[in-house]
Every structure is written in structure tokens, then in C-alpha cells.
Amino acid sequence: MALSRSDIAALRIRVERLLRGESRPEDITSLFLAMRYYCNGRECVREIGDFAAHRDERTRGIVTRGARDFFTLVRFFYPQKPKLNLIDLPKNFSDIVSSAFRTTDNDRLRSKLGLKRAEAERALTDLLKRLTFDSQKLFLAWPTRMDSMLINCILGHLTVKSPFDDERLIQEFTATLLDNELLNKNEFKRFMTLKVLVGLYAVSQMHQCMIDLGDGTYAELSAGATLSQGKIEVNAASELPDVNPTGLVLISATFFATTIDVKAHCETDLHPTSDQDVKWKFPIELTNAGLLARLA
Numbered sequence: 001m002a003l004s005r006s007d008i009a010a011l012r013i014r015v016e017r018l019l020r021g022e023s024r025p026e027d028i029t030s031l032f033l034a035m036r037y038y039c040n041g042r043e044c045v046r047e048i049g050d051f052a053a054h055r056d057e058r059t060r061g062i063v064t065r066g067a068r069d070f071f072t073l074v075r076f077f078y079p080q081k082p083k084l085n086l087i088d089l090p091k092n093f094s095d096i097v098s099s100a101f102r103t104t105d106n107d108r109l110r111s112k113l114g115l116k117r118a119e120a121e122r123a124l125t126d127l128l129k130r131l132t133f134d135s136q137k138l139f140l141a142w143p144t145r146m147d148s149m150l151i152n153c154i155l156g157h158l159t160v161k162s163p164f165d166d167e168r169l170i171q172e173f174t175a176t177l178l179d180n181e182l183l184n185k186n187e188f189k190r191f192m193t194l195k196v197l198v199g200l201y202a203v204s205q206m207h208q209c210m211i212d213l214g215d216g217t218y219a220e221l222s223a224g225a226t227l228s229q230g231k232i233e234v235n236a237a238s239e240l241p242d243v244n245p246t247g248l249v250l251i252s253a254t255f256f257a258t259t260i261d262v263k264a265h266c267e268t269d270l271h272p273t274s275d276q277d278v279k280w281k282f283p284i285e286l287t288n289a290g291l292l293a294r295l296a
Contacts, residue, residue, distance in 0.1 A: 002038075006272055007034065008180070011034055011182050012182050014027035014090035015031070015182050019187060019190055020271055022108070023280070023286075023288055023289065023290035024288060025285070025286045025287075027287070028198065028286075031182075032048050032173075032201075033050075033052055034047040035173070035176045035177070035180065036053070037049075038179070040176065040179060044173070045063070045172050045173055047061045047062050047164070048201075048248075052205050055205060055209050057211075057212055057218075058211050058212065059212045059214075062163045062164060063211065063221070063256070065163070067213060067219050069099035069100075069102050070103075070160065070236075071095060071217075071238050071251070072099040073158055074158070074240065075240060077148075077158050078251070081155070083104040084155075086140045086147075087137070087194060092215075093131065094131055097128070097154060097155065100154040101121070101154050103159040104153065105159070107253060110262065112153040123146055124154075130142055150159075162255055162256060163256070164256065165257040165258060165261070166195055166196075166256075166258040166259060166260065168196070169195075169198060169199060170192060170195040173198055174188060174191050174192055196260055196265060199232075199258045200232075200260065200265060200286050200290070200291075203258070203284075203292065205222075206223065206255075207283070208220065208221065211236055214257060218238065219237060220238070221236050223279065224270050224278040224279035224280050225270075226272055226274075229263065230261055230262050230263060231257075231259060232261075232262050232265070232266070232292075233253070233257050234256035234280065235252045235253060235254050236253060236255045237250055238252075264293060266292040267292070267293040269294040270293070270294065272293055282294055
């Protein structure tokens with residue numbers, strides 16, 4: 001199903017207003033809401049469109065997937081990586097190694113295993129098929145040398161990488177508008193200059209959303225910036241229970257990175273004064289002036 005002529009005409013007007021320098025958040029909202037269904041698999045466009053559609057609780061998308069992988073691995077590694085026993089594995093070992101594989105880059109797979117990603121994935125699939133419950137234990141049946149090498153490779157490190165950033169977002173958003181005849185080829189470079197505005201919009205939509213981590217726990221997305229770095233980012237934070245006798249430990253990581261200067265593109269209420277407690281603890285919005293501001 002394609003966009004109707006009337007839809008294209010209305011959305012094109014919104015694109016033209018953005019190209020003229022009019023910073024109307026409702027125009028960006030309308031475009032993301034429409035394009036999430038016509039983005040040809042571009043995950044960033046679908047993600048921000050879904051945030052705009054329902055900001056209450058996220059159960060899918062690249063941020064949810066990245067957060068689930070990260071916190072699954074943090075809970076495995078914290079406070080220190082346990083020594084694995086292949087005949088008595090953690091009950092969620094399948095989730096652990098699957099998350100670890102997704103966060104392991106191709107270079108590490110080649111250097112440690114001598115395998116391309118598709119080959120390593122087949123080896124992992126075979127390993128997962130041989131995970132077996134016996135009474136109260138999970139064990140790996142018929143373990144091989146490749147099994148041990150694969151486990152050591154993907155669980156030998158903890159990778160923290162933002163699922164996407166403002167550069168990838170504007171690239172995918174612009175390409176999607178071109179595909180849907182909402183942007184002309186000769187307007188491509190001009191629309192790319194809206195990277196900051198589109199990035200700010202994404203931040204405003206992600207801030208204070210809850211991510212369902214799939215195991216009964218949640219992570220909260222919070223935007224902010226440090227004084228020393230001065231760049232806006234969106235972090236996800238979640239508590240790690242039962243690992244510290246004195247209480248809960250809060251762990252966070254960046255899930256949307258930007259190159260946007262906080263002082264140049266936010267009103268003064270949002271300017272950081274230190275490198276501690278940098279997240280904004282109040283709702284924010286993107287104004288018609290193209291700035292992030294406290295919602296009041």
C-alpha cells in the first residue's frame with residue numbers, strides 16, 4: 001500500500017516548510033508518523049516514528065533490543081564475570097550468549113575465530129540447539145572445541161555501543177523522504193542541514209520513556225549532557241538487584257548519541273552545571289524556535 005496523492009501533497013507542504021527554516025515540531029511528527037510505515041526497513045525512522053506514536057512503554061525497536069542486550073550482559077558480568085561450567089549454566093544462558101553475539105563486531109569474530117559472521121552465527125545456532133535442561137540444571141550437550149572458542153570470544157568482553165546517532169538518523173530520514181517523493185534530489189543537501197533539528201526532535205520524543213527489558217524489569221530513558229563534553233545524549237538506566245548488600249546499583253549507558261551542543265541548542269534551564277547528575281529530571285519539548293526547553 002502506497003501513500004495517497006492527498007497524503008503526499010500534505011506531507012510535501014510540511015517538508016517545504018522545514019526547508020524554508022520553519023521549525024514546527026508538528027511537521028516533524030507528521031513526517032515520522034507517516035514514514036514509519038514506508039521506511040523500507042530503515043530502523044531509525046521506524047524507531048522515532050514509534051516513539052512519536054506511543055511514548056508510554058517501549059517493547060520493540062532498536063533501542064529496546066540494544067537495552068535488553070546491554071542489561072542482560074551487565075547483569076551477567078556484574079560485579080565480576082562468573083566462571084562458566086558447561087554442565088551447570090545460568091538459566092538464561094541462551095539470552096546471555098545471544099545478546100553477546102549481537103554486540104560482538106565482525107572484526108573480533110574474524111580475529112578470534114577465523115569466521116565470517118554468518119559462519120559464527122551458524123555455530124551459535126548449533127550450540128543453542130544443544131542447550132538441555134536436566135532436572136534443575138542447564139547444560140551444553142556434546143560440547144566441542146568450537147563451542148568453547150565461541151563462548152570465550154563473545155563473552156570475553158562487554159561492548160557498550162549506542163544503537164544509533166543523529167548522523168544515521170538524518171541519513172535514513174532523508175533517504176526515506178526521497179523514496180516517497182516527498183523530497184527532490186536537488187534538495188538533499190539542504191535537508192541534511194536539518195540534522196540538529198531532527199536530532200533534537202528525537203531527543204524530545206525519547207526522554208523519560210520506559211523500556212521493557214523483557215524480564216519483568218525496566219530501564220528509563222533520560223536525556224541530558226555533561227558540562228565537560230557538552231553534547232546531548234539519551235541514556236538508559238536500570239537497577240541491578242541483589243548484587244550489593246547495601247542496596248541497588250544503578251547502571252546506565254548511552255542509547256542515542258548526538259553531536260549537538262547543549263548550550264547552543266537548549267534553553268538555559270537545560271544547561272549543565274557539572275558532570276554529575278546530568279540527566280534532565282523534568283519533561284522537555286522542542287520549541288518552534290528549534291530549541292529544547294523545559295515543558296512548562
